[in-house]
Every structure is written in structure tokens, then in C-alpha cells.
Amino acid sequence: MNRRLCLILAAAASPSAAWAHDDSRPTLSDPDNRPILLTRDVEPGAAQALRQSTPQVSPLLFLNRCPGGCQVSAGDNDARTNSSTIPDEDAELSEFEHSDAVWDATVACVREVFEPYGVEVVTENPGGQSHHAAVVAGTADELGIELPPDTQGEIGGVAPLANDCRPLDNVMSFTFANTLQDNPIDLCWTIAHEAGHAYGLEHVNACADPMTYLPGCGTKYFRDEELPCGEFEERDCQCGGTTQNSHAHLTRVLGEGTPPEPPEVQILNLEADTEVADGEPVTFEARHPRGISRVTLEVNGTEYQERSGNDFDEGDSYQITLPQHPDGVLEIEAVAYNDLGIAGSDEVTVQKGEPCTSHEQCFAGMECDDGACRFPEPFLEAGEPCEHDRECVSGLCPAAGDERYCSERCDLRASADGCPSGLECVEADDNELGACWPEGALGGCGGCAAGRGGASFPTLVLSLALLCAYGLGRRRRQRTAERGAPAGARGA
Ligand SMILES: [Zn+2]
The missing domain is CATH 3.40.390 (Collagenase (Catalytic Domain))
Incomplete structure (x- = not known):
């Protein structure tokens, strides 16, 4: 039997320490x-x-x-x-x-x-x-x-x-x-x-x-x-x-057990149906026993801002400013994620100027819906060409070179990578999580060795990795608990 003592933590107890207390x-x-x-x-x-x-x-x-x-x-x-x-x-x-x-x-x-x-x-x-x-x-x-x-x-x-x-x-x-x-x-x-x-x-x-x-x-x-x-x-x-x-x-x-309850979130400074302006701060509290990995601000269903969660000793308070947004009804949602990607949120509906009455009053790509300018619900499935993360049901539209496809995260180490039919799991980050990508769409990569659970494409990995990281940052919230999602680093 190998008796190597693997790890040693030297800590000096006081030699005179008494054990009475x-x-x-x-x-x-x-x-x-x-x-x-x-x-x-x-x-x-x-x-x-x-x-x-x-x-x-x-x-x-x-x-x-x-x-x-x-x-x-x-x-x-x-x-x-x-x-x-x-x-x-x-x-x-x-x-x-x-x-x-x-x-x-x-x-x-x-x-x-x-x-x-x-x-x-x-x-x-x-x-x-x-x-x-x-x-x-x-x-x-x-x-x-x-x-x-x-x-x-x-x-x-x-x-x-x-x-x-x-x-x-x-x-x-x-x-x-x-x-x-x-x-x-x-x-x-x-x-x-x-x-x-x-x-x-x-x-x-x-x-x-x-x-x-x-x-x-x-x-x-x-x-x-x-x-x-x-x-x-x-x-x-x-x-x-x-x-x-x-x-x-x-x-x-x-194997999987029971995911924890979502974080508790409460917006503190905005009352329903009050008037707000671009750049106004939204103050909220977010807490969870595991801590908060990241928080985001969504307006009318689109994520605009993200910041990492507070360290353990920094308290539960957050502030994010409202983005530039067309006039109309604003549904403002503060969202907090723990390290398992499980999200909790609080939402308040306020006004900025007059409710919109036509698409022309909104930014390009938005629609006026019931007085609110908003981007359409995501509608593209993994493997379909995309231009923005918000178009993809997964919230991920990474790029490799000039190509962009809706993607999903996948496990490079798992025997079944979990990608939909026609997609393969390719390396996308410096860890075990890859991204689903159309089979053969990373062509022209002769000489690359096949990786476990999918192909490895070193020459394109970096750009995919960088954009995947970006895509993750802009990831839309899943309304139900999600598992295994990578998250921004929580302060040690
Ligand atoms: Zn140990």
C-alpha cells in the first residue's frame, strides 16, 4: 500500500495550550x-x-x-x-x-x-x-x-x-x-x-x-x-x-440531487408606476446561502447590464444604472444567480415618458407591445445562424471566425455530450465545458486530433472561447432552475 502523506498543513498549536477550555x-x-x-x-x-x-x-x-x-x-x-x-x-x-x-x-x-x-x-x-x-x-x-x-x-x-x-x-x-x-x-x-x-x-x-x-x-x-x-x-x-x-x-x-432554492432579490428604490429616466440607478438586495455569483438588470425582457456578485463580507446591496431606452412602459427586473446558475429576481413596472404606440418609436429590431418597446422573444434553436445572443433560445450566439450560430453548453468529458442532433461538442473555454456547434462547420481544420466527446479545433478554439465568454455574460435567464451552468467567479 502506498502510504504517501499527500498534503500537510502546518499549524502551530500553542505548546502550553490547555484543553480545559x-x-x-x-x-x-x-x-x-x-x-x-x-x-x-x-x-x-x-x-x-x-x-x-x-x-x-x-x-x-x-x-x-x-x-x-x-x-x-x-x-x-x-x-x-x-x-x-x-x-x-x-x-x-x-x-x-x-x-x-x-x-x-x-x-x-x-x-x-x-x-x-x-x-x-x-x-x-x-x-x-x-x-x-x-x-x-x-x-x-x-x-x-x-x-x-x-x-x-x-x-x-x-x-x-x-x-x-x-x-x-x-x-x-x-x-x-x-x-x-x-x-x-x-x-x-x-x-x-x-x-x-x-x-x-x-x-x-x-x-x-x-x-x-x-x-x-x-x-x-x-x-x-x-x-x-x-x-x-x-x-x-x-x-x-x-x-x-x-x-x-x-x-x-x-448524480444529481435537489437544487437549492433560488436567491432572494428585492428592488429597494423604485415604486410601481413611477417615472424613471435613462441612467437612473436601480438599487436592490440579493442573497443566497451559497452567495451570489452575478447579478443582471433586465429591461422589458432584455439583459442590459451584468456585474459579479459581492464577496462574502461585502453585504447584499447592489446598484446598476438603467440603460438608454426608448420611451414607454419599462418592466425592470433585477436578477441574481448563485454559482449553480440558479436565478431569483424581483420586478417592478415603471414609466419613461409616454407609452409607445408604434414600432417606429422604438430602437431598431424592437417592437412596440402594449406601450413597451421590446426585442422579440428569442426564437432560434441551437445550430441556427444568428447575429445576437438575444435571438437564441439558449442566449448564446458565439462566433468562430465569421460564422455565428446559436449554441448550448456541453460537457466535453461526458460520454454523451448532450448536443442536439447534427451538432457536436467542441472546446470553447479553458475547462471541461464546451459549446455545441454544427458538425463540420469548423471545416478547413486539417490535422486536428479528435477530442473526447467531440472534436478539438485548436486554431479556432480561441475565438470561440472569447466569444463564448462574451455570450455567457449576455446569457438570458432561464426561468426555471438550471443546472451545471458556468458562472462568473465569486470572490474567494
Ligand atoms: Zn485534504
Whole structure:
């Protein structure tokens, strides 16, 4: 067995720290007294044969507080029999010693963090069923785990991580609850972090994701963003590339669960049926437990302005100014998206001048409809030639060279790319998400190798990428919850 200690977080606990008071215990949120989280490399071997179907692992995540203590056998990984490659010898872990209230809050947090995935977080032992066993109890000493050489501090958790980042089924991870403070957010973070390793995730250098070492950012959620790998500095990822999308990975491994509720949005400064002018500010609040990735302002159904969401400590207030717009009725909508692309909004109908009575009073391409100048509803499907994002049902009209077609995002890594018939998934960004494009429409690209899930066209990738990024920024809101959409980076 490969026993390489994969990652080390050196944090110096005060040598004179007394344990009489809980606050002297390490907590991930305290940079000066932070526990060490370890991983143990695992050779996946035949028992963990490469999984390509979804879900790839058991849909049960068992949080075990070890009532009366837990026996852990040293041996092959098998959560059903409490057997693990992590301890060298059989061990007994002491029961979770914090209060029931802390336990309940921790369980609720873990359920919320894993809610978007096809996994059920349970607190009853699934017994003979294959499952992930997240032990939340005991100390590293009890498991016989020692600090890596040249480090100080306490060990907060340990988990197996396949050396090729494939998900491990039916294994144990450990959150040493009796070493840590009774802080549900930190316990939740540690549990999600350690289980995440077992599911094949490595570390990211971004505080809003549980696979981080960085404190702050409140409750951490697996982010639908390409985040740089690393601990305290960015580095290449252990299993290829330089970024990791934790949400996309877990969705592939576990399947989809329940999307969270949309963000709450409230326009503060405009009353219905009042008069507004071009350039007037629209002030609104937007909030969501996962934070807000981006906000947009729509007028009569067309998106005009976008800005990124506030960082965790910047509050919930936003202000966007009204664009130049023809006179008439204005339906003003403030929209906020979380990192999963799920949108919430608030809308108010106001007036600018007199209601329009004919198309001629509107800007080119607009129609006068019931006193309001507006662009027609998007009407072009993926693969049809287009000129503006607003024409496409998907809201995406990227270009490659002189060609522009309505497009959709697609998953380059998935065996079925999800593109409509006649379209193929081509690389469009520096990540795993591609764009659907008419087959053969990127012609004249002799010598390009076929990529996985579609073709790769290096000479045209850049222009498509740039315009796709633009297209995404102008993306129309889906009225229903959408999944897997990339989003602008939320501040770390
Ligand atoms: Zn870790």
C-alpha cells in the first residue's frame, strides 16, 4: 500500500495550550491554531474498477458519531465492516463528545452541502449496504495516526484519496471531532472535505469551497466554478490540469440531487408606476446561502447590464444604472444567480415618458407591445445562424471566425455530450465545458486530433472561447432552475 502523506498543513498549536477550555482546541477557522487534515493515497486496484456510469458510488453517506465508541479494523477498505487502510492497527474511537445541538447543526449543514447531489446523508448505520462512512468522533491519537515529520499541531481529519482521483466506493473517512472545537461550520467543512477526498476531489485554493484549507467565507459549498488547485498557493492539480470544478465532479460521481432554492432579490428604490429616466440607478438586495455569483438588470425582457456578485463580507446591496431606452412602459427586473446558475429576481413596472404606440418609436429590431418597446422573444434553436445572443433560445450566439450560430453548453468529458442532433461538442473555454456547434462547420481544420466527446479545433478554439465568454455574460435567464451552468467567479 502506498502510504504517501499527500498534503500537510502546518499549524502551530500553542505548546502550553490547555484543553480545559474548548477555545484552545484547533479549529479550521483559526489561522493560528488550525488542525492538520491528511489524505492517504490509495491504489484503487481491481476492487475500485474505473466507474463510468452515474452514480459511480453508493448513494449513502453515513455520518457516524460512534455512540459508545467505534471499532475500526486495520485492513482493506470496507465501510460495511468498519475496515480501513488508514490505521496500522485495530483501533477504537471515542464517541462524539460535543452536544446534541452541535451534532444536529452539523448534520443539517452536511445535508445542505450535499443536497445538490444524488447522495442521502443518513445517521443510521446502513449495515450491510455499501456506503461512505464519515466517522465524526475520536482523535487521531486513538486511530494511531501521527503527525507528519516537521509539523506541529493537531490532526483534524484524514481520508483516503485515490492516486488517480477516481471515486472510492464503500470507504471510511475520519473527522476527529473530539480534537476540534464544537463549531458546526468547521465540523461540516471537515466532513465534506474528507468525504470529498474519498469521492475523488483534491484541494482548491479558494475559501468558498470545502476542499480548501483557507478559512472564512461562511459555510462552504462544492462550487460550480473552475477553481485553482492548491493549499495556500495555486499549483497544478494532482490529476491533470490546473483547476477543479468540485460541483461538476460530484455531479458526475453521485448524480444529481435537489437544487437549492433560488436567491432572494428585492428592488429597494423604485415604486410601481413611477417615472424613471435613462441612467437612473436601480438599487436592490440579493442573497443566497451559497452567495451570489452575478447579478443582471433586465429591461422589458432584455439583459442590459451584468456585474459579479459581492464577496462574502461585502453585504447584499447592489446598484446598476438603467440603460438608454426608448420611451414607454419599462418592466425592470433585477436578477441574481448563485454559482449553480440558479436565478431569483424581483420586478417592478415603471414609466419613461409616454407609452409607445408604434414600432417606429422604438430602437431598431424592437417592437412596440402594449406601450413597451421590446426585442422579440428569442426564437432560434441551437445550430441556427444568428447575429445576437438575444435571438437564441439558449442566449448564446458565439462566433468562430465569421460564422455565428446559436449554441448550448456541453460537457466535453461526458460520454454523451448532450448536443442536439447534427451538432457536436467542441472546446470553447479553458475547462471541461464546451459549446455545441454544427458538425463540420469548423471545416478547413486539417490535422486536428479528435477530442473526447467531440472534436478539438485548436486554431479556432480561441475565438470561440472569447466569444463564448462574451455570450455567457449576455446569457438570458432561464426561468426555471438550471443546472451545471458556468458562472462568473465569486470572490474567494
Ligand atoms: Zn485534504
